[in-house]
Amino acid sequence: xxxxxxxxxxxxxxxxxxxxxxxxxxxxxxxxxxxxxxxxxxxxxxxxxxxxxxxxxxxxxxxxxxxxxxxxxxxxxxxxxxxxxxxxxxxxxxxxxxxxxxxxxxxxxxxxxxxxxxxxxxxxxxxxxxxxxxxxxxxxxxxxxxxxxxxxxxxxxxxxxxxxxxxxxxxxxxxxxxxxxxxxxxxxxxxxxxxxxxxxxxxxxxxxxxxxxxxxxxxxxxxxxxxxxxxxxxxxxxxxxxxxxxxxxxxxxxxxxxxxxxxxxxxxxxxxxxxxxxxxxx
Numbered sequence: 001x002x003x004x005x006x007x008x009x010x011x012x013x014x015x016x017x018x019x020x021x022x023x024x025x026x027x028x029x030x031x032x033x034x035x036x037x038x039x040x041x042x043x044x045x046x047x048x049x050x051x052x053x054x055x056x057x058x059x060x061x062x063x064x065x066x067x068x069x070x071x072x073x074x075x076x077x078x079x080x081x082x083x084x085x086x087x088x089x090x091x092x093x094x095x096x097x098x099x100x101x102x103x104x105x106x107x108x109x110x111x112x113x114x115x116x117x118x119x120x121x122x123x124x125x126x127x128x129x130x131x132x133x134x135x136x137x138x139x140x141x142x143x144x145x146x147x148x149x150x151x152x153x154x155x156x157x158x159x160x161x162x163x164x165x166x167x168x169x170x171x172x173x174x175x176x177x178x179x180x181x182x183x184x185x186x187x188x189x190x191x192x193x194x195x196x197x198x199x200x201x202x203x204x205x206x207x208x209x210x211x212x213x214x215x216x217x218x219x220x221x222x223x224x225x226x227x228x229x230x231x232x233x234x235x236x237x238x239x240x241x242x243x244x245x246x247x248x249x250x251x252x253x254x255x256x257x258x259x260x261x262x263x264x265x266x267x268x269x270x271x272x273x274x275x276x277x278x279x280x281x282x
Contacts, residue, residue, distance in 0.1 A: 002191050003046035005029055005037065005079070006053030010147040011093065014184035015052060021188070022046070031055075031071040034078035041082040048191040049083045049090040051076055052184075056151075058097070058119040059242040065118035072122035077129025084135025089194035089201070091187045096143040096175060096207070098124045101246020104174075106211075108252045109141075109203045117243040127203070136198040138190045140183075140256075143207045143249045144217075146267075147180035148277030157218050158278055161227040171215035171233035175249025176207030179270035186262050193260055200259050205251035208267035220268065225275050 006012035007023035016023035022044065029040045031053050041049055055061065055071035076092050083090040097120035098113045115121045127139050146152040160167060186206050193200055212220070215233045222229045236245060256262050 001044070001046050002048050002050060002188065003041060003044045005031070005049070005051045009052055009054070010145055010150040010152065010180040011183045011187070012052040013147070013149060014181045015050060015188065018184065018188055026053075031075040032067065034070065034075040037075045038078040038082040041079060041086065045086060046088060048088050048195055049079060050187045050191055051079055051090065051092050052187065054093065055119075055122065058117070061118040061122060062242045065122065068118055068122040069125055073125030073129055076126035077133060080130040080133035080135060080137060084133045087135070089136035089138070089191060089198065090130065091138045091140060091191050091194070092126060092130045093183065093187065094127050094139050094141045095120065095123045096141060096246060096249040096251055098127065098141065099246060101248045103248050104250070106250035106252040107205070107248070109205055109255050116246060119243060136194050136201050138194060138201065139203045140187060140190065141203070141205050141251060142178050142183055143175045143251060144177040145180050145183065146177055146274060148274045148281065153177070153214070153217065154221055154271070154274060155278055157221045158225060158227070158275065161222060161225070161229045165228060166230045166232065167218065168232040168234045168238070169215040169218045170236045170239055171213045172235050173245055173247050173249065174211055174213050176209055176211050176251060176264065177217055177267040178206065178208040179265055179267060179274065182208070182265035182270065189262060190260055202255075202259070204256040204259065205253045206256050206262065207251040207253060207264060209264035211250050220271060221275070224271050225279070
């Protein structure tokens with residue numbers, strides 16, 4: 001059995017529907033309580049752990065960094081130590097926000113980290129804590145997650161298009177939109193692989209292809225949904241937010257393919273089904 005944290009999240013909901021998993025909701029495992037997370041693992045005695053839960057309110061984290069660090073840093077560390085004590089692997093989902101986001105070259109797994117804000121710092125703290133636990137693990141950095149549920153760019157664009165026929169969208173931030181379902185499949189495959197091959201432990205990247213700007217991603221959403229919305233390209237500086245966003249969220253995913261045979265998912269193929277799911281939801 002694979003124990004999953006984050007049953008109500010974008011990735012966790014997909015994992016909860018997969019065979020051989022047991023997904024815990026926030027009521028069953030509160031990530032603001034690292035001890036409770038460790039106890040959940042010890043009580044369940046799983047074959048592996050996937051942490052798909054996180055504090056993801058990027059802007060709010062700027063004024064709530066202590067809680068973000070507890071959820072994204074301390075609790076993953078407690079989970080990893082409990083997993084290591086049981087001799088089982090853990091897969092920890094991380095983010096492109098651990099990088100500074102400069103340049104145009106995709107970030108490799110061993111590139112220097114330099115988070116721009118509290119959210120990135122909290123996720124980097126989680127990475128370090130998982131590694132420090134000393135057990136079998138995979139840290140999977142991903143980017144621009146979208147699904148038919150939860151807070152994400154696709155849902156926001158569809159909501160805005162109900163009342164707007166023109167939107168100004170940032171065009172100088174580039175990354176790989178990643179379907180939550182593909183992340184779920186990847187983490188599950190990694191967990192099973194780590195059970196058989198602990199030597200595959202390490203840090204990996206997994207993001208959708210092709211890389212695209214937010215503005216061009218929005219255009220693709222509106223085209224797929226049949227919404228007549230004009231997208232105006234603007235620089236990120238014209239849309240200030242409490243937390244700075246990385247301009248370059250491109251991730252080099254070659255290590256993930258080499259170790260696990262996982263290739264970058266085509267976000268364009270997933271976009272239609274996700275939009276239909278959103279539109280069918282009351």
